[in-house]
Amino acid sequence: GIPKLNDAALLRNQAYVNGAWIGAESTFDVTNPADGATLASVPNLGADDARRAIDAANAAFPAWAAKTAKERAGILRAWFDLMIAHADDLAALMTAEQGKPVAEAKGEVMYGASFVEWFAEEAKRVSGDVPASTWADKRMVVLKQPVGVCAAITPWNFPIAMITRKVAPAIAAGCTIVLKPAEQTPLSALALAELAQRAGFPAGVINILTADSQRSIEVGRVLCDSPIVRHLSFTGSTPVGRILMQQCAPTIKKLGLELGGHAPFIVFEDADIDAAVEGALVSKYRNAGQTCVCTNRFYVHDAVYDSFVAKLAEGAKKIKVGNGFEQGVSQGPLIDDQAIGKVKDHVADAVAKGAKLLAGGKLHALGGQFYEPTVLADVTGDMKIMQEETFGPVAAVTRFTTEEEVIAAANDTEFGLASYFYSRDIGRVWRVAEKLDYGMVGINTGIISNEVGPFGGVKQSGLGREGSKYGIDEYLEIKYLCMGGV
Ligand code: ADP
Numbered sequence: 361g362i363p364k365l366n367d368a369a370l371l372r373n374q375a376y377v378n379g380a381w382i383g384a385e386s387t388f389d390v391t392n393p394a395d396g397a398t399l400a401s402v403p404n405l406g407a408d409d410a411r412r413a414i415d416a417a418n419a420a421f422p423a424w425a426a427k428t429a430k431e432r433a434g435i436l437r438a439w440f441d442l443m444i445a446h447a448d449d450l451a452a453l454m455t456a457e458q459g460k461p462v463a464e465a466k467g468e469v470m471y472g473a474s475f476v477e478w479f480a481e482e483a484k485r486v487s488g489d490v491p492a493s494t495w496a497d498k499r500m501v502v503l504k505q506p507v508g509v510c511a512a513i514t515p516w517n518f519p520i521a522m523i524t525r526k527v528a529p530a531i532a533a534g535c536t537i538v539l540k541p542a543e544q545t546p547l548s549a550l551a552l553a554e555l556a557q558r559a560g561f562p563a564g565v566i567n568i569l570t571a572d573s574q575r576s577i578e579v580g581r582v583l584c585d586s587p588i589v590r591h592l593s594f595t596g597s598t599p600v601g602r603i604l605m606q607q608c609a610p611t612i613k614k615l616g617l618e619l620g621g622h623a624p625f626i627v628f629e630d631a632d633i634d635a636a637v638e639g640a641l642v643s644k645y646r647n648a649g650q651t652c653v654c655t656n657r658f659y660v661h662d663a664v665y666d667s668f669v670a671k672l673a674e675g676a677k678k679i680k681v682g683n684g685f686e687q688g689v690s691q692g693p694l695i696d697d698q699a700i701g702k703v704k705d706h707v708a709d710a711v712a713k714g715a716k717l718l719a720g721g722k723l724h725a726l727g728g729q730f731y732e733p734t735v736l737a738d739v740t741g742d743m744k745i746m747q748e749e750t751f752g753p754v755a756a757v758t759r760f761t762t763e764e765e766v767i768a769a770a771n772d773t774e775f776g777l778a779s780y781f782y783s784r785d786i787g788r789v790w791r792v793a794e795k796l797d798y799g800m801v802g803i804n805t806g807i808i809s810n811e812v813g814p815f816g817g818v819k820q821s822g823l824g825r826e827g828s829k830y831g832i833d834e835y836l837e838i839k840y841l842c843m844g845g846v
Pocket of ligand 1: 513514515516517540541542543572573576577578579580581595596597598600601603
């Protein structure tokens with residue numbers, strides 16, 4: 361079950377619409393991926409509830425947009441302070457429903473809260489322009505205004521951060537929002553709603569709809585179809601992103617899409633190998649490999665290959681797997697059986713095609729949804745793991761000899777989210793960074809995410825950027841005023 365919370369009211373089993381807690385005729389269970397235990401049942405809402413939530417957000421919009429940025433910033437700041445004050449409870453709820461180790465969950469709470477703090481500040485810095493007019497008797501002014509009612513659909517791998525990274529900039533800009541969190545992790549979302557209510561957001565500014573996987577499709581369709589909703593932000597898989605983009609075409613919605621990745625991690629011969637191994641371990645095994653910026657492919661120069669793979673395998677074997685609440689555990693369970701199935705498939709395919717297993721390679725002794733931290737060496741381009749997103753704790757390592765060859769291999773994918781490389785040659789650092797077709801490049805580091813850097817991908821990894829000074833632009837329209845008779 362759920363460990364005892366300091367503030368029991370953070371465990372909510374109702375959804376939050378128009379400032380009120382609502383139920384539904386039917387509910388669905390939220391389970392703990394570590395042991396399958398049922399944690400809670402939450403409302404299984406549908407199309408009508410989605411329409412009501414959109415109407416509530418629409419009704420709340422004019423007054424919220426009319427508040428000063430400083431007023432909105434104050435409420436966002438209060439929400440941030442509450443998240444920090446309740447960080448331990450939020451982390452406990454997250455570990456219970458998502459599985460990540462509690463220290464990592466706490467890290468996500470802080471990371472998630474940082475977006476609320478950041479956009480509370482950024483709200484006050486939205487400004488337009490006064491371009492030099494080309495007419496002597498006319499003046500030109502550029503205003504920025506909130507786009508209107510927004511919708512967001514978020515995944516289970518970061519149950520808090522993926523919500524705040526969308527909701528905070530939207531409401532900072534003066535928009536109102538309807539959010540549909542992942543069916544696996546609604547409790548974190550509802551705890552955020554409870555804290556938002558305490559922070560003092562007016563009714564209808566933030567609305568959270570819970571739905572199971574079937575009903576999520578129905579709710580998603582209503583959010584996409586609605587002409588009232590002017591912006592949809594989605595984080596999830598590329599196939600679902602394509603569906604949502606298509607569904608948003610009739611209403612020409614603005615879109616923010618954070619989709620799949622297939623991050624390459626290149627280790628050049630001049631790299632600090634121990635640092636590269638350390639970066640590789642965090643980039644690969646964090647959240648049990650279930651992040652869209654996790655490395656999927658390691659390319660290691662021939663001259664340092666043997667030592668790198670040996671050290672990586674040694675590091676992988678040291679990772680303690682178990683229930684995220686247990687002391688010293690740094691890798692929890694995968695989210696569900698389907699996730700385990702994909703990992704098994706990628707490993708079996710690679711081994712059948714000649715890859716060498718240097719660590720792990722099978723279900724963990726704990727059984728269930730626990731999988732061993734795995735290292736596969738001598739991987740080749742024809743293996744599934746080199747093309748499809750694995751979303752699990754499997755490192756696939758291959759050898760290269762020239763810079764040109766490895767850049768071509770790294771870019772040979774439909775994805776373009778995160779990439780990483782290790783080198784101490786300053787010329788190479790610039791060259792390679794400029795040539796990688798990715799939205800983000802980690803250089804001599806395996807961790808790149810924070811609230812200040814623009815997060816997002818190119819190619820089929822998505823549209824737009826989240827966080828950073830650019831993140832609020834997604835939720836602002838530009839209006840041009842041309843004033844004659846001056
Ligand atoms: P993941 O593989 O991370 O579960 P998905 O893209 O399947 O990624 O899911 C991410 C989010 O998208 C979840 O909130 C899920 O409920 C939602 N979702 C999945 N399919 C659809 C759909 N057809 N329409 C709307 N939302 C969907």
